[in-house]
Amino acid sequence: MDTKAMYKLSYGLFVCTAVRGDKKNGCITNTAIQVASDPNRISIAINKANYTHDMIKDTGLCNISVLSTEASFDILKHFGFQSGRDVDKFAPDFPADSYAIAENGIPYIKLGTNAYFSLKVEKEVDLGSHTLFICEPTEMVVLSDVSSCTYEYYQNNIKPKPQPVGTTPKGETIWKCLICGYEYVGEEMPDDFICPICKHGKDDFEKIIR
Template structure:
């Protein structure tokens, strides 16, 4: 099978936020969709490796902030390229004027977004790597008229374009994550390898070989 066909599916991009005790945390997800209208229901699938997953599962509450085309790469990097187990994503390094608090006590992002939803989990479905949460919207609001950010728009217009692949005198084999750019060094990548940054598996890595030709260019820069 050509697994790159998966990239042809269209997705929006969102920040899913949960609160447990004094801890606020969020992660980037591309799996929030309306699955029913009467009653209105929204589903979100969250990778079990994400700290936010455990918080939503335990509390049964979360918010979804819809990212817009005005979002900068910083918000993707902040919520998607680091774990809430290691950092406080709502600490002093995240501006307080970039989010507000909903009535359910869970933050929603106000910068680079066009809407938010407060959600209450009704059902869970175990999907292996992810848990699918079926949720009732308890509040929602339009924040701006900017178009929603699709995954394709993020790849084409927000995500920084990679520099030419780096160089090593040994011409080492590199496996590069197509999602976040993380590089795994080694001739063979384990089949069960999970990207430590974006949590995607081996299927989302491409094998590249660094060229010795660029060594001099790197030195000249």
């Protein structure tokens, strides 16, 4: 199969946030979609490796903030390139004016977003690497009229461009994700490596020597 066909699928980008006890957390996802209109239902698929996944399973609640074309790479890096198991993503050094608390007590992101949804889980489907949560929207708010950020827009306009071939020091080895274009630098990639953006594993990376 040609895995590059995955590039042809259209995705949005979202910050999925959850709260469990005193812990606030969030991760990047590309799988929030409306799956029914009467009654209105939204599905999200969250990788089981994400700390946010466990929080949603335990509480049955989350928020989805829709990233816009004004989103910065820093927001995607903050919520997508590190785990809530290791860091507090809502620590005091995360600007307080970049998020607010919705009526369900869960943060939503105000910076670089155009809407948010508060969701209540109705059903779960085990998909192997991911859990599919079928959710009832309990709150829906438009934050701006700026266009939503798609994967294509992220690749072309937000993601930092890789260095041209030949300029990477010492001929470093790059492993490039065929799904989203994320690049891992290192001679060997761990077998259990998960892409921080699209959550695909090592099998979906190709090795590039620069």
